[in-house]
Amino acid sequence: MKKILEMKNITKQFHSVTALKDVSIDLYDDEILALVGENGAGKSTLMRILSGSYAANSYDGQIIMNGKKQKFSHTKDAENAGIEMIYQEISLMNDMTVAENIMLGRMPQKRIPGFVDWKKARQIAVEALELVGLDVRPDELVRRLSTSQMQLLSIGKALMRKPKILVLDEPTSALTGKETHTLMTILRDLKSRGISCIYISHKLDEVFALTDRITVLRDGKVINTYTKENLQPDKVIEDMVGRKVENMYPKVHVQMGEEALRVENFTVPSSIPGKNIIDEASFSLKHGEILGIGGLVGAGRSELINAVFGAIKKEKGEVFIDGKPVKINKPTDAIAHKMGLLTEDRRASGYVGTMNLRENISLASFKEISKRGFLNKIKEKKATKVQFDALNVRAPSIETNVLNLSGGNQQKVVLAKWLMSDVHILFLDEPTRGIDVGAKVEIYDIIFELAKKGVAIVMISSELPELLAVCDRFIVLAQGRIRGKFSREEVTEELFMKAATNIL
Ligand SMILES: Nc1ncnc2c1ncn2[C@@H]1O[C@H](COP(=O)(O)OP(=O)(O)OP(=O)(O)O)[C@@H](O)[C@H]1O
Ligand SMILES: [Mg+2]
Structure with a gap:
């Protein structure tokens, strides 16, 4: 095993915040470090x-690659x-095609300078898509992809540059x-081909299954590093949050009230004629009840709640609140x-980047304040x-700008916005995405x-154990239809x- 990278004694300040204090990590060739x-x-x-x-x-400290000191002043230097790096x-570029995004800044040129070799660009794009198993057309606009497709595209794009270290x-x-x-x-x-990875994740099951070594950071300091051989999952969690986490899913049972929301025959058309994203979906829930919506990516879970909320157009469907029919055509x-x-997607529609935390949190509560x-x-x-x-x-x-927060903390701010407003019915789409184990328990x-308090809650989560533990009742979607209802x-x-998977 050869050491290919050392980050030594890294200290990084953001004004009054010390984000990293004297952090050192190593990376070896052909390993995955978490x-x-x-x-x-x-x-x-x-x-x-x-x-x-x-x-x-x-910042203070050094980056050493294969024994040589590096000074990166731009992402291009690190790429070279x-x-x-695949960012959190x-x-x-949403308004560019898949192929253009893959080739961004490195379009293959024809022999006549200034002319792009589109055929070659397309070839490379197809190769990148195949590598990550992404089934989209190279000339599709990125805007039209789902979040998961965009994520795979970013990875495919990075791999096309043949990195030595992938973060x-x-x-x-x-x-x-x-x-x-x-x-x-x-x-x-x-x-196995000698490319090392540094892998950040809050999904610890993945981390334990995939990685060779695990370095734990807390409050900007390295707390511990574990190898596969000496790994103790409970210890890792304890090191992360600084205390023992006894029960991940402490379910609280609540006395339910009358029906709060009823949705009838919701149908949302797709761009393909005769095919609906949501087809005749009906469900209801009571005050104090937590309804889980399950299904695979692309089953229509987000589309269903967005349509009920008026954020995407429906073809037909009725909404009843506290037994009375209401018209909802737009989010307001x-x-x-x-x-x-x-x-x-907190960045696209969760928070306003130009605002501070106070303004973001109070965004939906103007009436109350x-x-x-x-x-x-x-x-x-x-x-x-x-x-x-x-x-x-x-x-x-609370006067800090929301963009200066870590990813998980931004998610908490978006959640705080709805907690503060006087909501009676709350839709939560992946509320614990990117949230650490300790904070997940806080969010539950x-x-x-x-x-x-009587709020009726509809929750989507791709983490099945979480969904099953938190909710009182479940509906499961497949291809836009409700395929299962369970208590x-x-x-x-x-x-x-x-x-x-629609095999009931
Ligand atoms: N541009 C910035 N300006 C000010 N403070 C920042 C900035 N970026 C990060 N910070 C602060 O530095 C600290 C570390 O943030 P960082 O984003 O590295 O956390 P993280 O471990 O990636 O968390 P998460 O799991 O939530 O993504 C946090 O306190 C954060 O608020
Ligand atoms: Mg982060």
Whole structure:
């Protein structure tokens, strides 16, 4: 085993925040190293230093590759040294095609300078798509891809540059089952071809199965490094959160009330005539009830709740709130009826990047914190601070800009927005995506608190154990249709998967 990379004594400050304190890590040839730690522990920051996103003069410490000191002042420098990074927040050009994104900045030229060799570009694109098992056309616009397809595309794009070190920052947070499996196979294959990986994930099962060594960060410091041989999963979790986590899924049972929401015959058309994204879906739930929506990626789970919320157009379908029919044609109609939606993609529709935490958290609560149409600043500050503390958001204050937060903490801010507003019906699309193990338990507690207050909750999660543990009742979608309805008592993982794959 040869050491190919050393990051030595790295210290990184952001104004008053010390994100990394004297951190050292090593990477050997043909190994997969995991970096784990709580939200805000410093994982992404450390990798942004490695990828040249943060220039060499913005931190203390050294990067040494194959014994040679490196000073990256730009991502291009790191790329040239053979380092590719897949960022936590997908960064693709939405209005360009798949092929253009893969080739971005390195379009093959014809012999006459200035002319792009489109045939070759297409060939390379097809190769990249095949490598990651992504079934889309090279000339498809990236905007039209799903989040998971975009994630696979980013990975395919990075691999085309033949890196020596591949860094993946939560690559599977938007992937499920089959796609995750494909990715694991790709990474193992890369390893056997001498490409090393640094892998960041909150999904510890994956980490334990895939990686050769695990380095735990907490509060910007290295706490411990485990090898496959001395690995103790409970110890890793304890090192991450700084305490013992006894029960991952403490279910709280709540007295349910009357019917809060009924959805009847929802149908959402697709761009293909005669084929619907959602077909005649009906369900209902009571105050205090938590309804889980299951299904595979692409089954129509997000589309269903987005359509009910008025965020995407339906062809037909009725909504009844507290037994009365209501018209919901756009999200503001839904909000007026005290509905909330935590979206799957926090960057596209979750938070406003130009705003600070206070403004983001209070975004859906104008009525509650204003008087005769004027915002009551003192009330706003107080109410947002309560949420900020309750969710344990890691940031200097509520005046911090949301873009300066770690990925998981941004997710908490979006959640806080709906918690603070006076919602009666709340849709949660992957509420714990990118959230660390300790904070997940905190979020379940908050969901149960809301249910106790009588809020009717619809939750989507691709983590089946989580969904089964948190919800009272389940519907399972496959190809846009409801294929299974189960109570908490009767459901099993097997029944669930059978319905999701439509073989009941
Ligand atoms: N641009 C920035 N400006 C100010 N503070 C920042 C900036 N980027 C990160 N931080 C802070 O540095 C710390 C480490 O953040 P980082 O994003 O590295 O965490 P992480 O381990 O990747 O967390 P997560 O699991 O939530 O993605 C956090 O306290 C974060 O708020
Ligand atoms: Mg991160």
